[in-house]
Amino acid sequence: MVKNTSKQLPIPPHFNAVQVEEVWRVPYQDRAKEAQEWTKKHQIRPATEDETRVCLLLIDVQNTFCLPDFELFVAGQSGRGAIDDNVRLCKFIYHNLGRISAIVATLDTHTAMQIFHPIFWINEAGEHPPAMSSISGEDVQQGVWRVNPAVVPSVGKSDYDTLQNYALHYVKTLNLSSKYPLTIWPYHGKLGGIGHALVSAVEEALFFYCIARSSQTRYEIKGNNPLTENYSVLKPEVLADAEGNPIANKNTNLINYLLEFDAVIIAGQAKSHCVAWTVADLLTEIEAKDLTLAQKVYLLEDCTSPVVVPGVVDYTEAADDAFRSFAAAGMHLIKSTDTIEAWL
Template sequence: MIIDPQNDFCDIPKNKYQTPTLPISGSNNDMERLGKFIYFNINIISEMTITLDSHFSMDIAHTCFWKRGDNDLEPFSKITSDEIIKGNITPKTKYNKKQIINYFEYIEESEKEGLTIWPVHCEIGTWGSNINNYVQAPRNIWEEINSKKANVILKGLDPLREQFSALSKDNRKNKKCINNKLIKYLDKYDILLIAGESSSHCVKRTMEDLIYNSSRKDPHSIMLLTDCMSPVNGYEKNTKDFLLHMESLGVTITNSTEVMSILK
């Protein structure tokens, strides 16, 4: 399962044709290692699931959705329902303000924090939403050689809800809905390898949804490839705590080199 291996998250050298909007340090090298791993195991990998962050520009977690005074909100701001109620921060859109406040109050209760506001990223139809070529090229070869298609899952399509994990989403009634169909699909396979970006957010949330809702009897058969994922800059501790927690639950913490001996 490859989580959000998209250009906007990769620290690809910038030029006038390609500028990642939310680059994660080390992520381009992560994708290169992951691509090589797929090449080397082209006949061993039986299935491939890829999740893709997929947003509209006007998204509740994007800077351009909000204004502070006359200005757009700064990237990486964290805002709360109280700030919206007081009018310190206001949505630019004509969406129901009460509904937005209710959503903020819901996530503050469930997650004990406000909403982080990101630069516009993985906008549908843009270069940044595309799969990094280090992964896309071997994916194409894997599909051709095995006469299969990767299972591609889009997430983040609701402009009024944040969605880090493809295994769950919050509906408009502020209820968390688990994607049990996808979890059941992932449970079929004897070994499940997890890679992608970012380890501090989307990988973390996906793994939490998986481990707490899976019927898999042996958590050791879920393996995190730590050299094929990196944290959002400034969230390194989140990743460290996440990996320790997963290890305590029995998940195998490994990398793309070590896992080769397991697959053989």
């Protein structure tokens, strides 16, 4: 049992579920005062006093994925997927304020000139590939798409030929080892932009939690390497160039941090992509250490949705299959309405 506050807490009066699908400024000073008053009213103790250490890992709960007017809204089959997920997520955080010991929030973080964005590639006509298209090894070998010479100074390679050779290596590597070929994504999660920010209602919940529990949210940047995709927060898709020289590293510090907790609860977007691949990478690390550690991982099934584009693609079945495989390995599938005591 969690020592400090084992009971489920009420939802603070400031929370408005209707606002979850809107962008707004969190009134930090007001929320800080209210959180301190909430702490006294409900006798909430600092997270450092928890006997059972529980971490909540939130994957990419950002405007770019969670709001309909943004670039990669995760609609799910309902058409409101990420919106309704975040209503439940906020309620889960508030109800379990006294049980959660730490929160980690990942931020998908991009600039324009990255290998998965249109400007990185060009064809003989000087055109860039359209968003949501894919590029194969054969496309690069045959010159259908080649590296745009104008991006070379911006992506850390010394000359055009070196970057072109790396790009061919990259798409070939994805074809052999990744879940999908190279996808050209629309510009999204741009560092410095509104899309990069956490959903306002979730940011508010995290700030309120931080003050109430004296537990600083840990923010993890992913996806900012221009030479590789980074669906999982734990490992980029490609780690080395054709000569074996490293271009990126596993997030070993975060892996070790998560596995120190008694329980790790995971939610966020999208269930079929960044959530599934983060959990898969965590499971790989667990299998290398001790498979029984999988039993400390809990997946909030009603706080994550798959990518669904009606008439184009539906990853619901693939996402559900992935979650079933995680459960078969020992992880737990839970709902936000479940009580933490029931499964710890």
